Amino acid sequence: MNASASRQEMLGRVVAYAAAEGLTGRSLREIAAGVGTSHRMLIYHFGSREGLLAAIVALIEQQQRDLLGTLADRLAAAGGSAGQLMLLLWQQVSDPALRPYVRLFFEVAGVAVHGTPGTEGFLDKLTEPWLDAGEAAAGQLGLPVDRDALRLGVAASRGLLLDLLAGADPAAADASYRLFVRLWEQQAEG
């Protein structure tokens, strides 16, 4: 694995740039200029455009795993009901500060659904890790949960995040999510 320090640092800037400015249709030169280097260096560190894309995808996945881990810890520490945990999680992922990365997530997904080379792994690990983490967290807290329910929660969150990207009123998205939590709790009680 090619993972020198400067490469890793450069990749970080590229992902930040991609989150802020977008990726599709941008040339290596454009990206390079955006992160303060030359397209020559991008090729040097990542081999090709496809290699760069693959590296970006890999880093996004890793960042998601990290976020997942952090959230899981925080949730475990916080304790509380399933509903409280869901709400905490939603507040994290819907935080405006995260928005550029959510945007990048959907951009990469939109490219990946057509099997673009370099994005192969992205779709495979799209949802399963979240379900695994959710199951683990629930088990740790002694909460009952099944995979279908977790998948539904992830799906609803993603749909609402897409709404937010489209400029939906954050309050409305929040209200929808809170309704979801209420539905969930009702089931748990009944």
Added chain:
Amino acid sequence: MNASASRQEMLGRVVAYAAAEGLTGRSLREIAAGVGTSHRMLIYHFGSREGLLAAIVALIEQQQRDLLGTLADRLAAAGGSAGQLMLLLWQQVSDPALRPYVRLFFEVAGVAVHGTPGTEGFLDKLTEPWLDAGEAAAGQLGLPVDRDALRLGVAASRGLLLDLLAGADPAAADASYRLFVRLWEQQAEG
């Protein structure tokens, strides 16, 4: 509006091609070859690449409105409970035959979230029309419904559709959606 017959017919083939083969990163020549014309003609009819993208986006929107209308009629004719209607709707949009268009939807969304020229209208009309249609249909059938709930339903559906595109087991996605319907009905009863 430039909307000659041959232009319209050609646009239809372009959208079909885009649904099947993808759009991002494809050159005008590639697209033209895929629909049996020359890149010269694409420029002739749509003015520029951006114009073509705009036309594609517009047609997708129109197709969604058409689908929405068809579904609304069918639902109204079918009658039944809210849960039955939701299930019917889900079966329609998750039909594998529609999958290429769902894929195109997410591809265009992924491009649009970064404000790519030509896609301006797409995000604005992403969700509202569905809420309007849902409200209208519910009113027509005398079913109680609020916008937050509809938004949640649309969001969950989209999230599960993305899962399907990512290769999720259709049975699992179905199960999640059915769980959602059950949650919904529980609330309506309680």
Added chain:
DNA sequence: CCTCGAATGTACCATCTGGTACATGAACGC
């Protein structure tokens, strides 16, 4: 039959694309 406008084909253009070759610089162990 002739004209006119829409539709197309051919050929071309400047510019940009990803990628490469080669020389140079900087850091670090020996």
Added chain:
DNA sequence: GCGTTCATGTACCAGATGGTACATTCGAGG
């Protein structure tokens, strides 16, 4: 001090890109 290795700059390439100019076909209406 000196080689070696990683990093970087400069210059270049063949091919593709979006877009244009100009000539041609073709069918309908006068």
